[in-house]
Amino acid sequence: MENVSGNVPYACLFLAVFLGLIGTVHGLYCKRDCHPPKCSCPQYNYPMNREDIPQMVYFGFDDAVNVMVSALYDRIFTENRTNPNGCPAKMTLFVSHKYTDYRRVKNFHENGHEIGVHSVTHSVIGNENLLRQEAKKQKDILMSRAGIPEKDIVGWRSPFLKPASVNQPKILKELGYEYDITYTYTRTHMSSPKPWPFTLDSGWPFRCATRPCARTRVKGFWTVPVEGLMDFKDLYPCTYVDGCVIGASNEKEAYKYLMDNFMSYYNTTRSPFGLNMHAAWFYRSFNLDAMLRFLDDIGKMDNVYIVTVKQMLDWMKYPTPLANISSLKSWNCHYKEPTEVPTTTTTTEKVINVTKLDERRNNPMWFILRRLF
Known part of the structure; x- marks a missing residue:
């Protein structure tokens, strides 16, 4: 039998060197030279005093933009719904092509909302060639029909949250995207850890909920985990706001659903609270009433900001304490007359x-x- 005892010191030396090159953040590995704005480690706790961190809330609405959903968005995002700095609350729309009215997309963009891409056909994208076609063509359509500058179209979400390939982030980066908000992270309770957005310099470190996951490393490319909420009974996760097995049956339960999930972020690590959803959730009027009351209530808090995904990532690139938040340029007010x-x-x-x-x-x-x- 081979004597391996003599190899132990060498193994220990190798392990020490390896751990010296790689930092550990609450069990998640990250290179020690990973620092904003070009790199950000996967982590559950941000290295800043919690009281200095703004509680960021972002909306990511999927699918076509038409007269019906536009009316809903206008009802929610009024001129009077502002952040503590006096600037209007904003949302991100991940737009698919079919049934979309691009005049309305243009108006939302000119009013300061972010426009992202959600494919042309809104079908399962099962290979890399199809991903390239869908991601490029819909970006081109947004540029030509809605007049949105290419530099403003930086976010992608796959239909049905189904990645096309392990190389999806690499392909998206080649096409000029800066972040992907496709990969899911499932919580099991309100108290479950909540990861911050991060760059894929070290790959995707979590359990792969929907295959294929991003196992390849893509330097400087951001991923925003789609973190499931917990239903109002804290029993089952809901990947989308409108995707609960046990849904609310009245305004009181819907409000509890939103507020309980929000407070599970606000009272712990203040990681960004994402409302990833479809406007279909408002088919029941009590859900709309609950959302409006929820937004009214968190709007009274002086450290809560409703921002776009891109604005949230700007904070990640340039972490700014609340006391100095006016120095974060992308969070300043940019009033434009709507078309x-x-x-x-x-x-x-x-x-x-x-x-x-x-x-x-x-x-x-x-x-x-x-x-x-």
């Missing part, structure tokens, strides 16, 4: 849609349109 949709077109569009819905009152959006129009 007006012609009055005749808008009026006709409303009449046509409401008239059609009036003829089939069972449409789940009927009650929303009645309230909004």
Whole structure:
């Protein structure tokens, strides 16, 4: 039998050297030379006094932008819904092509909201060639039809949160994207650890919930984990806000669902609180009422900011204490006059849609349109 005892000192030496090159952050490995703005380690706790960290809240809405969802977004993101610095709260829209009204996309962008890409066909993207086609073409469409500068289109989300390949981040970076918000991180309780966004310099370190995961390392490319919320009973995770097995049945339960999840971030590590969702959640009017009350309540807190995904990552690149938040340029107010949709077109569009819905009152959006129009 081979005597391995003599190899132990060499093994220990190798381990010591290896650990000297690699830092450990709460069990997650990261190179010691990884520092913002070009690199950020995967971590559960951010190395800053909690009281100095703004509690960031971001919305990531998926799918087409049309008259119905636009009315909902306008109802939520009013001029009076502002952050503690006086600037309007903003959202991110991950836009797919079919049924999208690009005039409305243009208006949202000009009002300071972020526009990301959610594919052209909104179908499962099962290989790298298809990913390249979908990610490039939809970006081109947003540029040509909505007039959005290429430099402003930096975020991608795969349909159904299904990655195309282990090389998805590498391909997206080659296409000019700066972050991917596709990969899921499942919590099992409100108290479960909540990871911060990070760059893939060391790859994806968590359990792979939806394969294939990003096992390749992509220097300087950001990933924003889609962190599931817990249902209002704290029993089962909900990947999307509107994806709970046990959903709320009234406004009180829906409000509890939102606020309990928010407080599980706010009272612990203050990692960014993501509301990844579809506007379909508002098909039930009590969910819309709960969301508006939730936003009104957190809007009274002087350390909570509702920002876009890109603004949130800007903070990650340039971590700024609350006391100095005015120095973070992308969080300052940028007021722009929105491009007006012609009055005749808008009026006709409303009449046509409401008239059609009036003829089939069972449409789940009927009650929303009645309230909004």
